[in-house]
Amino acid sequence: MKALISNRNIITRVLNLSLGKSLGQGVELKDVAVPTILDDEILVKVLAVALNPTDFKHIDFISPPHSIIGCDYVGEVAKVGRNAAKAWNIGDRVAGAVHGGIYSDRGAFAEYLKIDSDLAWKVPPGVSDAEATTYGISAISAMLALNVHLGIPWADEPRKAQHRGAVTHPSVFIYAGSTCAGLFCIQLAKAAGYTVVTTASPRSFDLVKRYGADRVFDYRSPNATDEITKEFPNITSAVDCFSEGSSTEFCATVLKKNGGKVVTLLDQGTSKIKGVEYEMIMAYTLFGRAFSLLPPIGPKFEAKPLDRNALARFYASLPQVAKDVKPPPISIVDGGFDGILLGLNQLRRGEVSGSKLVVNL
Incomplete structure (x- = not known):
């Protein structure tokens, strides 16, 4: 099969990391063996992939040579392990994420991939391939932040009946709500019955509101944290979906009155x-x-x-909750494997905002 394979040595990766930029391509399209599956795994013929910043970061800084790149995918089941036969049939549409970039036989930017049979989801008929492939790294990061680390109820859990009289919904703060992870955080929090407070640039206010944000503030406003704490004084949980510069400190300031936890996507000390x-x-x-x-x-x-x-639970429930948890806006990139490289360069240069890049293979 054809796959995008990393080719940087450790010296180049460390140099890239120290310079904060990419030297050379770092990846090449090669013919490699189709992965061999175990009894609990399925083999997937990849139909489309979604691109994430983590993909080019693996190429530039992380991936050892001969690793298959790529995380988010949608495809058809091509082979079923002995223990997976109860849940999957050949030809089923399947989507999810793999840990691409560190294994020689496990990555999404390939004609075939393998995955543990319970760590993928069965795509329902009403969801397109392009939509299905977006429920990968961004979606599972939102789930990990909210449901696992902040203890927010799961989207498939029945909400408690509301009592008569005024009802106060708990609030959660999402920094960078217009990112793909932010949009999934907003929706999962809303599904749990939370009031969602978020930040975005003014051009993205309508976007985050369409995805369920109750209140949105301009993160560049010098008075933003004061405005948030005045209107929502009891927030104790936050997710920083940017996790660079002063974003985490911004979140901490929002939580300053009562204390609490800020979940970050990158190490912020x-x-x-x-x-x-x-x-x-x-x-x-x-x-x-x-x-x-x-x-x-x-x-x-x-x-x-x-x-x-937690991931197995999330993907098991996703066919039912996907109707309430929409995919982010999608931009299709043509060109197959060449399109993947083109899209990754766009992400490197910071040219993508408010959408998820998807490439059909």
Whole structure:
């Protein structure tokens, strides 16, 4: 099969990391063996993929040579392991995410991929291939942040009956609500009955409101945190979907009065505000395997069975809740594997805003 394979040595990756930019292509289209599946796995013929910043970051800084790149996918089941036959049939439409970029036999930017049979979701007829492929890294990061780390109820849990009289809904703060992860956070929080407060640039106000945000503030306003805390003084939970610059400090300031937890997507160190805790998440812990970033020298992450159980639960429920959790806006990139490289360069240059890039293979 054809697949996009990493080819950077450790010296080039460390140099890229120190410079904060990419030197050379770092990936090439090669013919490699179709992955061999185990009894609990399925083999998927890939039909389309969605692109994430983590894909080019793996190429530039993380992936050891000979690794298949890519996380988000949609496809058809081509082969079923012995233990997976109760849940899957050949020809079923399937979507999800894999930990692309560190394995030689596991990645989405390929004609075939393999995945644990319970860590993928069966795509219902009303969801297109392009839509289905967007419920990958961004969606599962939102789930990990809200349901696992902040303890917000799951989207498929029945809401408690409302009593007569005024009802106060708990509030959650989402920084960068117009990002793909932000849009999924907004929807999952709304499905749990929360009031969602978020930030965006004025041009994205209508977008985040369409996805369920109750109140949106301009993150560039010098009075934004004061305005948020005045209107929503009891927020104790936040997700920073940007996690760069001063974004996490912004979140901590929103939580300053009561304290609480800010979940971040990148390491932001330790909070300087008493009572406010920072907690970084890494979506790859959801796959239940130990791994290392920038191997062999990078930080190591232990296997987290509870995170894996959370991903299995999320994808098992997604066919039912997808009608209430919409995909982000989509931009189709033509060109197959060449289109993937084109789209990744657009992401590198910061040219993509308010949409998810999807490439048909």
